Each structure stands twice: as structure tokens, then as C-alpha cells.
Amino acid sequence: MTTLGRITSVTIEEESKDIYVNVAVTPRSEGRRMRFLTPASGMWIVPREGDIVEVTETDREFVARFPHSPPSFSIPTDLGQGDFCFKFDDETEIRVQRSSGSYDVHITASGNVTVDGDSISLGNGGVPLITDIVVSKDGDGKVTNVTPEFTQKTNAE
Known part of the structure; x- marks a missing residue:
């Protein structure tokens, strides 16, 4: 059986790598400490209190999934x-x-x-990256020319 309910609290447990929610399914019935399921292992979606979610029973355990709140x-x-x-x-x-x-x-x-990593590839066919902008001024301090300097590198350093 699947029903809709409103989340009343959210708990993130880093040790078990799970997200738990309490869900009110009727004015007098609240499911407590239900695991919030996500579509894939290693993917975490943290719902908000007040979100409407599906509550379903799997192997005699109630779980919540799929937010329905717009x-x-x-x-x-x-x-x-x-x-x-x-x-x-x-x-x-x-x-x-x-x-x-x-x-x-x-x-x-x-x-x-x-973007963080040991090596960050920026691709091969893109626009060269601007590495600096050279500003030329006349004797009065007025800008006479602005020239961008580019690199042909495709990896960030």
C-alpha cells in the first residue's frame, strides 16, 4: 500500500549513511524514523519539513520516497x-x-x-581561456587599449 504524507522532521545520520524522516499520514497518525529512499546508492536527497512524500511498505518496513511538493x-x-x-x-x-x-x-x-580535483580537463575544442587583461593608458591616465591574453591550455592549473 502506498499513501502520501507530510514530512514533520528530517534527520541525517552520517554514521549509517541514511536520511530518516517522520511523516504525518493522517491528522492522528505519524510514521516515525522512516528511511528516505533515493534512486541510487551514493545519491542523497534531503527533503524539507513540510514536503509531501510517498510512504510505502517494503518487507514490513515503512519507507518514504519521491517528494510530491511543487x-x-x-x-x-x-x-x-x-x-x-x-x-x-x-x-x-x-x-x-x-x-x-x-x-x-x-x-x-x-x-x-x-570545481576541485587533481586534474581538471577543460576539453579540446573550446574557446581559449583568458589568463590576463592588459590595459594601456595614455599620459593622462586614460585607457587607450584593453587587450586580453589567452592560453591554449586545456587543463586548469
Whole structure:
């Protein structure tokens, strides 16, 4: 049996690598300490208190999954079949979009984007990276020329 309920509390347990929720399924019935299931091992989705989720019984244990609460922001207007999008607010999303037999990956953020790793490949056919901007001024201090300097490297250093 599957029913819908509203999350009343969320607990993240790092030691067991699980997320637990309490879910009110009726005004007088609340499931306590239900595991919140995700689609894949190593993927964590932390719901919010107040989210509406599915509650289902698996092997005599009740679990919660799949938030049903609509977000406060709009759905992307150009999604198509086979596209995948994580959207966190109006200005922050990670999108994988089908494009002529291949896939494009777009990352947009309302804050900073940090990429960290031992080696970061920037690809082979892209636009050369700007490494510096040289500003030339005349004797009065007025800018006379702005020249970007580029690198042909495809790895960040």
C-alpha cells in the first residue's frame, strides 16, 4: 500500500549513511524514523519539513520516497524527452540536455561555482581561456587599449 504524507522532521545520520524522516499520514497518525529512499546508492536527497512524500511498505518496513511538493520556482521551459535537470532556485540548475545525438551539460549558479580535483580537463575544442587583461593608458591616465591574453591550455592549473 502506498499513501502520501507530510514530512514533520528530517534527520541525517552520517554514521549509517541514511536520511530518516517522520511523516504525518493522517491528522492522528505519524510514521516515525522512516528511511528516505533515493534512486541510487551514493545519491542523497534531503527533503524539507513540510514536503509531501510517498510512504510505502517494503518487507514490513515503512519507507518514504519521491517528494510530491511543487517547488516555488518555475519548471524550465525548454526541457525535452531524455533531458535531466536538478533545479534548486530560479537561477541555480544542473542540466543534461540531448543535442543532435549527444548530450550537453549546463551548470548555472546564483552563487559561486567551485570545481576541485587533481586534474581538471577543460576539453579540446573550446574557446581559449583568458589568463590576463592588459590595459594601456595614455599620459593622462586614460585607457587607450584593453587587450586580453589567452592560453591554449586545456587543463586548469
